[in-house]
Amino acid sequence: xxxxxxxxxxxxxxxxxxxxxxxxxxxxxxxxxxxxxxxxxxxxxxxxxxxxxxxxxxxxxxxxxxxxxxxxxxxxxxxxxxxxxxxxxxxxxxxxxxxxxxxxxxxxxxxxxxxxxxxxxxxxxxxxxxxxxxxxxxxxxxxxxxxxxxxxxxxxxxxxxxxxxxxxxxxxxxxxxxxxxxxxxxxxxxxxxxxxxxxxxxxxxxxxxxxxxxxxxxxxxxxxxxxxxxxxxxxxxxxxxxxxxxxxxxxxxxxxxxxxxxxxxxxxxxxxxxxxxxxxxxxxxxxxxxxxxxxxxxxxxxxxxxxxxxxxxxxxxxxxxxxxxxxxxxxxxxxxxxxxxxxxxxxxxxxxxxxxxxxxxxxxxxxxxxxxxxxxxxxxxxxxxxxxxxxxxxxxxxxxxxxxxxxxxxxxxxxxxxxxxxxxxxxxxxxxxxxxxxxxxxxxxxxxxxxxxxxxxxxxxxxxxxxxxxxxxxxxxxxxxxxxxxxxxxxxxxxxxxxxxxxxxxxxxxxxxxxxxxxxxxxxx
Amino acid sequence: xxxxxxxxxxxxxxxxxxxxxxxxxxxxxxxxxxxxxxxxxxxxxxxxxxxxxxxxxxxxxxxxxxxxxxxxxxxxxxxxxxxxxxxxxxxxxxxxxxxxxxxxxxxxxxxxxxxxxxxxxxxxxxxxxxxxxxxxxxxxxxxxxxxxxxxxxxxxxxxxxxxxxxxxxxxxxxxxxxxxxxxxxxxxxxxxxxxxxxxxxxxxxxxxxxxxxxxxxxxxxxxxxxxxxxxxxxxxxxxxxxxxxxxxxxxxxxxxxxxxxxxxxxxxxxxxxxxxxxxxxxxxxxxxxxxxxxxxxxxxxxxxxxxxxx
Numbered sequence: 108x109x110x111x112x113x114x115x116x117x118x119x120x121x122x123x124x125x126x127x128x129x130x131x132x133x134x135x136x137x138x139x140x141x142x143x144x145x146x147x148x149x150x151x152x153x154x155x156x157x158x159x160x161x162x163x164x165x166x167x168x169x170x171x172x173x174x175x176x177x178x179x180x181x182x183x184x185x186x187x188x189x190x191x192x193x194x195x196x197x198x199x200x201x202x203x204x205x206x207x208x209x210x211x212x213x214x215x216x217x218x219x220x221x222x223x224x225x226x227x228x229x230x231x232x233x234x235x236x237x238x239x240x241x242x243x244x245x246x247x248x249x250x251x252x253x254x255x256x257x258x259x260x261x262x263x264x265x266x267x268x269x270x271x272x273x274x275x276x277x278x279x280x281x282x283x284x285x286x287x288x289x290x291x292x293x294x295x296x297x298x299x300x301x302x303x304x305x306x307x308x309x310x311x312x313x314x315x316x317x318x319x320x321x322x323x324x325x326x327x328x329x330x331x332x333x334x335x336x337x338x339x340x341x342x343x344x345x346x347x348x349x350x351x352x353x354x355x356x357x358x359x360x361x362x363x364x365x366x367x368x369x370x371x372x373x374x375x376x377x378x379x380x381x382x383x384x385x386x387x388x389x390x391x392x393x394x395x396x397x398x399x400x401x402x403x404x405x406x407x408x409x410x411x412x413x414x415x416x417x418x419x420x421x422x423x424x425x426x427x428x429x430x431x432x433x434x435x436x437x438x439x440x441x442x443x444x445x446x447x448x449x450x451x452x453x454x455x456x457x458x459x460x461x462x463x464x465x466x467x468x469x470x471x472x473x474x475x476x477x478x479x480x481x482x483x484x485x486x487x488x489x490x491x492x493x494x495x496x497x498x499x500x501x502x503x504x505x506x507x508x509x510x511x512x513x514x515x516x517x518x519x520x521x522x523x524x525x526x527x528x529x530x531x532x533x534x535x536x537x538x539x540x541x542x543x544x545x546x547x548x549x550x551x552x553x554x555x556x557x558x559x560x561x562x563x564x565x566x567x568x569x570x571x572x573x574x575x576x577x578x579x580x581x582x583x584x585x586x587x588x589x590x591x592x593x594x595x596x597x598x599x600x601x602x603x604x605x606x607x608x609x610x611x612x613x614x615x616x617x618x619x620x621x622x623x624x625x626x627x628x629x630x631x632x
Numbered sequence: 633x634x635x636x637x638x639x640x641x642x643x644x645x646x647x648x649x650x651x652x653x654x655x656x657x658x659x660x661x662x663x664x665x666x667x668x669x670x671x672x673x674x675x676x677x678x679x680x681x682x683x684x685x686x687x688x689x690x691x692x693x694x695x696x697x698x699x700x701x702x703x704x705x706x707x708x709x710x711x712x713x714x715x716x717x718x719x720x721x722x723x724x725x726x727x728x729x730x731x732x733x734x735x736x737x738x739x740x741x742x743x744x745x746x747x748x749x750x751x752x753x754x755x756x757x758x759x760x761x762x763x764x765x766x767x768x769x770x771x772x773x774x775x776x777x778x779x780x781x782x783x784x785x786x787x788x789x790x791x792x793x794x795x796x797x798x799x800x801x802x803x804x805x806x807x808x809x810x811x812x813x814x815x816x817x818x819x820x821x822x823x824x825x826x827x828x829x830x831x832x833x834x835x836x837x838x839x840x841x842x843x844x845x846x847x848x849x850x851x852x853x854x855x856x857x858x859x860x861x862x863x864x865x866x867x868x869x870x871x872x873x874x875x876x877x878x879x880x881x882x883x884x885x886x887x888x889x890x891x892x893x894x895x896x897x898x899x900x901x902x903x904x905x906x907x908x909x910x911x912x913x914x915x916x917x918x919x920x921x922x923x924x925x926x927x928x929x930x931x932x933x934x935x936x937x938x939x940x941x942x
Contacts, residue, residue, distance in 0.1 A: 157895075165764060167734065295754065297745070300738075452734045455764040456741075458757040463688070470893035478887035482880050489876065491636030522824055525888055525896050529831065529903065532884025536877040540842070543873040550642055569845050572790065573838035579782045580834035584827055587775035589768065592823045599831065631635045 111616060119616050122608070123503060129510030150513045155520035156289060157591050158468050160461030162296035164288040165281070166303065166451045168260055170253045173449040174204070174244070177252060181206045181242060184226050194219050198239075205243040213238060253284060256448040261286060264451075266444035267302050286451070296458055298437075306406050306450050307441035309360035311389070314400035314412050315351040323351050331355070335402070337409045338428065350409050352402040357392040358385050366442035368435040369425075375435035376427040379442060386422025394418035403428075405438075457590070471524035478528045479505070486535055490542050492631040496617050497538035497610075504534050504602075504609040511601045520594025530602030536573065537610030540566040545632055555630045559622065563615055570611060574603045639879075640872035648867050649860040652920035659805055659917050666812030675815050678822030679758055681772065683729035683765030685741055688756035689748065694720045703747050709740050717894060722755070734761040772826040779830045780804070783837050791844065794925040799840045802918035806836040806910045813905050824899040832906030835881070839874060839914040846870050847922070859927065863919050871915070878911040 129148040132140040143149035156163050178201045185208060189196050194215045199208040210219045216238055223232050223240060229248025233241045244252075257280055264286065268276050277289035290299060315332045323334050328351070337348040362385025369378050381389055393401070393415050402412040403426055411428040430438065459467075483501070486494035508527060512519055545562030553561065581600035588596055679686050697714050700723065704712045713726035725744065730736040737759050745754075760768070783803065787796040807829055814821050846866035854862055882904060889900035 167763070296757075453738050453759070454734045454761040456738070456757060456759040458754070460753065460755040462753075463755040467893055467895065470891055471896075474888045474891035474893075474896075477891055478884040481883045481887060485880060485883055487636075489636050489639055494636055521893075521895055522827060522899065525824075525892065525899055528884050528888045528892070529881070532881035533835070533877075535880045536838075539873055539876045539880070543870075543876070546638075546642070547869070569842050572841045572845070576783055576786060576837040576841065577831065577834035579786060580779045580830040583775055583779040583782060584830050587771050587778065588823070588827065589771070590823070592827045595824070595827045629635075 111619065116616065119612055123507070123613060126507030126510040126605070127503070129514045130506045131510075133509060133513060148510070148514060150516060152509060152512045152519050153516055154464075154468075155518045155523070155591055155594055156291060156457070156464075157459050157521045158464045158471075158519065158524075159291055160293075160459050160464035161289065161291040162293045162299070162456070162458040163590070164290070164296065164300065164303070164453055165455035166264075166286045166288060167454045168253075168257055168284045168286065169450045169452060170256065170284050173252060173256050174249060175201075176449075177244065178204075178206055181227065181230070185223060185242070188222050188226060189219065192218065192222055194222075205241050207242075208240050210238045210240060216240075257284065257286065259448050260451065263445050263447055264288065264303055267440065268299065270440045270444065271299060271302065273299070285454075292461065293458070296456070300453060300456075302437060302441065304451060304453065305441055306447045307360070307444070308406055308446040309363075309442060310404045311357045311359070311392070312352040312355065312402045312404055313357065313392075313396055314402045315353055316399060320349070320351060324349060335404060335407060335409050337412070350402060350412060352404065352409065352412075357401075358388045360442060360446055361385075362388070363442055366439040368432070368439045371425055371427060374427060375430045375432045376425050377430070377435050377439045377442065378423065378425045380423040383422070386420075389422060389424070390418060390420040394420070410438075467521050468524075471521060471528075475524065475528050475531070479531050482531055482535060486538070490538075490632055493538075493542055493545075493618070496614060496621070497535060497542070499617065500538065500609045500614040501531060501534050503613055504605050505531065507605045507609065508598065508602050511605065512598070515601075517597045517601070518594055519598070520591035522591045523594030523598040526595040526598030526602060530599065530606065533577070534602065534606040534610060537566070537570045537606060538614060540569055540573075541610075541614075542632055545630065549630060549632070555627060556622065558630065559618065563611075567611065570607070574607055578603045638872070640875055642872070644868045644871055645864070646868060646871075647864055648915060649864050649920065649923070652916070652923070655916040656920055659809075659913070662809050662812060663805065666808050666815065669812055669815040673815050673818075675811070675821040676818045677769075678820035678825075679726075679760050679765070680822040681765055681769040683737075683760045683762050685725075685727040685730075685737060685744075686756070686758040687725040687741070687744065687754060689723050689725060690753040690755055691721045691723060692751040695723045697723070700725075700748075704744060707740075707743050707747060709743065729760075729762060729765070734763065737761050768823065772823060775826055776807070776829055776833075779833055780807070783833060787837065787841075790841070791848075792927075794922055794927050795844050795847070797925065798918050798921040799837055799844065801921055802840050802913040803833055803836050805913050805917055806906060807833055809909045810902055810906050814902070817901075819898050819901065822898070824896070825902055828899050828902035828906060831903065832910060835907065836910035836913060839877070839910050840918040842873060843867060843870050843914050843918060847919070847927075851927070859923060863922065867915055867919060874911060874915060878907055881907050 132143065132149050133151050137151065140149050140151050182199060182201060185206060186199060189208070194210060195212055196219070197209045197211055200206070210216045216234060220232055220234055220240060223242055226242070229245050229251065230242045231245055235241070261278055261280060265278050268278065268288070268290070273290050273293060275291055277287065279287050281287045288303065290296060293299065315329070323329065328334055331354055332351050333354050334349050334351055337350050358381065362381050364380045364382045366377055366379040369376060397415050397417060399415055400412045401415050403410045410426060413427070426438070479501070483498040486497050488494070490497065505527065508530065541562050544566045545558050548558035548561045578600055581596050581603065585593055585596035585600065695716055697716065701712065701714055704725065709730060710728045715724045716722060717724055727740060730740045741757065741759055780803065784796070784800050787799045791799070810829060810832055814825060843866060846869055847863060850857070850862050850866050857865070885900055885904045885907065888896060889904065892900060
């Protein structure tokens with residue numbers, strides 16, 4: 108036990124030195140650390156949002172709306188297909204998660220089923236006795252749509268956030284229908300939330316000038332049109348004006364190439380440019396409908412409905428709508444980034460101001476330093492010189508823990524700091540176990556060397572035991588925990604591993620090295 | 633060279649086993665008390681588990697809670713909890729989970745922001761919707777159950793069944809007693825509390841294991857010593873380690889409680905209490921059940937087998 112072969116000493120020293128080296132970049136400024144060459148550890152501990160300030164948003168993609176839209180499209184397709192095939196149908200509509208239609212003529216049912224089967228590869232068709240055909244989307248098809256929608260949402264959210272200039276945002280899928288957005292350094296996430304929350308689906312429609320608006324508002328909306336609220340020129344709090352527009356979409360935002368905020372007659376406006384397809388459609392529509400009003404619809408609200416004075420053939424135009432400068436800038440940003448495939452809801456928000464984060468770091472540091480000093484003083488008083496050696500081991504332990512956090516790029520959170528402080532308090536347990544055993548062996552009349560040997564070897568099983576139980580708790584917490592609490596699990600678990608190394612190996616090396624030099628008759632313990 | 637001092641005299645002969653009935657009775661009272669508390673008072677679930685809104689704001693001048701109460705109370709968002717902390721400009725605003733699903737939570741925050749005006753700095757905004765809070769609660773409970781189960785499996789592999797059962801009894805005792813403290817004091821029970829409970833579960837077993845290891849050692853060493861006397865001997869032998877470890881952990885935790893800030897206070901309280909009760913249980917509660925589970929015979933049989941094997 109007391110004999111260390113040279114390779115072992117070398118290994119222990121190398122591991123320790125590496126741990127210290129890994130922690131060293133944290134002493135430098137961020138820029139200095141980034142400038143370090145790649146072959147030496149140059150990573151710094153990454154702080155959680157609760158320490159550096161920032162916003163954590165969990166968004167839920169409304170896949171229900173997505174599926175509903177899918178089913179509505181399916182109804183239209185079924186209608187068109189059956190019409191083309193001249194099959195009489197009744198009661199076509201959505202019922203629950205499926206589209207249903209009744210084919211009254213039994214002879215046409217097989218043909219209808221054949222047609223409907225080819226409507227969409229992701230659907231199943233079932234017929235019941237009464238001639239009712241039920242089209243349902245398969246689970247795989249639904250999952251596929253959801254994944255596609257979420258991937259697209261991720262991309263669009265990323266584009267929107269990138270345009271706001273937030274540094275190093277995290278945007279990732281979580282679970283089936285959720286998106287996690289983390290925005291470090293943001294104090295006030297309101298603008299970002301507004302930008303993320305908008306679907307930003309823009310479409311151009313013709314306004315219906317002929318119909319009677321009074322009839323429509325009282326519930327008699329003419330077929331093929333829809334009643335939408337106007338946002339233009341609307342005094343705050345007033346009942347929004349409404350306008351009837353054709354359901355048919357002339358051009359949609361998908362065909363936009365670019366959008367920029369600009370000024371027209373000293374008013375903030377958004378100028379836009381279509382791609383070639385959009386430009387052609389827009390040109391056709393404006394040529395055929397000079398003199399009529401063109402409704403620009405964003406998320407089911409009419410932004411403005413200017414009259415078409417002349418055909419617009421160049422594929423570009425201007426949206427005016429009583430915007431403020433910020434409105435125009437944000438609208439242009441949203442149009443550039445594209446529309447979300449489904450609405451998003453914020454289901455969890457945790458925002459911490461940078462000031463509060465800095466306070467937390469300061470408090471955590473203070474608690475850590477005071478904790479270390481008090482524990483170290485206590486150990487020195489109780490175990491004397493051996494206590495000092497244990498303290499040195501604890502210091503190395505903390506530095507190695509910080510090094511491991513930097514290397515692994517684990518996120519340090521406020522509970523994580525609590526985990527470090529707790530590690531300090533519990534790390535000395537291993538030394539306590541060893542030292543108590545040594546004292547016991549001395550009382551039993553053993554010589555110093557054999558007491559040291561016996562102390563270390565008897566304590567080792569207990570040390571492993573006791574650390575394993577805490578490690579179990581740490582791993583479970585890491586697996587099932589979320590957010591800052593995970594940071595606690597990380598520091599606690601890594602802390603246990605570094606403790607096992609420093610308290611047992613490093614400390615033993617120090618003690619036996621000292622013993623061989625000093626050759627004491629009595630152990631200072 | 634300085635040799636240090638001995639905190640606990642080496643040859644204590646405290647008759648722990650003699651008082652085990654009293655201790656078991658005290659612990660039984662704690663457990664029953666916790667159950668009663670949970671039934672009649674319940675836990676004060678924090679925002680993580682209950683959902684709701686928590687805002688930490690800094691006012692431009694000293695906060696007028698009366699005025700704030702009437703402004704925010706007039707919004708019709710349910711009961712508004714207000715509390716200053718730190719300086720008199722910092723106010724903690726708490727709202728219950730809003731009716732009307734996920735969107736309603738964000739709408740409520742927007743209303744409060746509107747009502748408080750633009751001079752206010754928002755240091756912390758936490759909004760947890762109904763879905764997320766329900767999930768966090770379920771996950772928290774699963775985490776506690778899974779950790780206890782994993783520790784049980786470990787103890788089961790590590791010890792003869794009697795020791796395993798006794799260690800788990802002591803462990804559950806500590807976790808339950810900590811939950812009881814949270815109910816009694818009405819402290820926020822949230823994610824960090826769950827983290828503390830798991831750590832306590834780990835610490836408590838670890839503490840017990842050290843004592844039990846000594847029991848087993850002594851069982852092999854003193855084949856004829858009466859159990860009660862033998863258990864007293866091991867507990868006394870490990871007493872200085874038990875107290876030293878508790879002391880260092882407590883020192884670190886008290887530093888954390890005093891200097892670590894508001895957010896970690898609940899965690900620190902839970903841990904401090906957990907260390908105290910964990911130490912108490914490994915000295916007084918974990919061993920007595922062994923008296924009733926026929927320990928000697930089985931261990932003796934294993935020894936005999938071990939001796940026969942070459």
